[in-house]
Amino acid sequence: HSDKNAIWVTVRNFGERAFYSYLISSNGFDSVPVKSFTGFNTKNSYVLGYMKYSANGKFLAWANNSNNIVQLFSFNNKTGHHKLICTIRGVQDPYGIEFSPNNQFLYVAGYGLVQLDLRKLEREYIASNYTVLFRDSNCSTFKCPISAIQRAPGNVLYFCKQYSDNYIGKITKPDLKGLACLVSDNEVDLLSAQSGEGLPNFIASIFSVIEDSI
Numbered sequence: 001h002s003d004k005n006a007i008w009v010t011v012r013n014f015g016e017r018a019f020y021s022y023l024i025s026s027n028g029f030d031s032v033p034v035k036s037f038t039g040f041n042t043k044n045s046y047v048l049g050y051m052k053y054s055a056n057g058k059f060l061a062w063a064n065n066s067n068n069i070v071q072l073f074s075f076n077n078k079t080g081h082h083k084l085i086c087t088i089r090g091v092q093d094p095y096g097i098e099f100s101p102n103n104q105f106l107y108v109a110g111y112g113l114v115q116l117d118l119r120k121l122e123r124e125y126i127a128s129n130y131t132v133l134f135r136d137s138n139c140s141t142f143k144c145p146i147s148a149i150q151r152a153p154g155n156v157l158y159f160c161k162q163y164s165d166n167y168i169g170k171i172t173k174p175d176l177k178g179l180a181c182l183v184s185d186n187e188v189d190l191l192s193a194q195s196g197e198g199l200p201n202f203i204a205s206i207f208s209v210i211e212d213s214i
Helices: 123-128 204-213
Strands: 007-013 018-025 034-036 051-053 057-065 069-076 079-087 094-101 107-111 112-117 130-134 146-152 157-162 167-171 183-189
Touching: 007 051, 018 079, 051 094, 051 112, 051 146, 051 204, 057 107, 057 146, 069 107, 079 094, 079 123, 094 157, 107 146, 107 157, 112 123, 112 146, 130 183, 157 183
Parallel strands: 094 146
Antiparallel strands: 007 018, 018 034, 051 057, 057 069, 069 079, 094 107, 107 112, 112 130, 146 157, 157 167, 167 183
């Protein structure tokens, strides 16, 4: 929330084309949501994919795996309203999603790992300014899906490769454009285990507070 104390909890209502945002404040949970009628119509769709806010609370990104689209929204963190900025197509089976700590780039995982440049908030610019960062060398083209992406302390991002091997990948410098962000697909050795489809979920702004306090 813009007051730095309250928190918005946002869900997608699959019965209608809307986001429902609920406010949690010192007064408790407000059960009356702020409704934003925008984005892809999921009424008749079974949809998979992550939905995350940027750390500065100004953007919401949604990976719609079932319809092969990524949608970026502006967010008014005072009123709780969302507005569609653009719809991006071309990322095959998008699922995991995460913003860079500086909020200038969006990372999307599916059959590969892609970085979208958000420094100019226009669909044509974002659609033409993306970098394919990773394709699993053990797979042909995009045949091994990457699942969750999660920001962690130290301004780094981790990603898991869905049942393809025994490692978790890392993006060491996610605030840098293109391959300069430094992607390592075998960063964390899970020994005989596999990461599956998910990583622990954290609100990204928590890590901004941690970094500022160090």
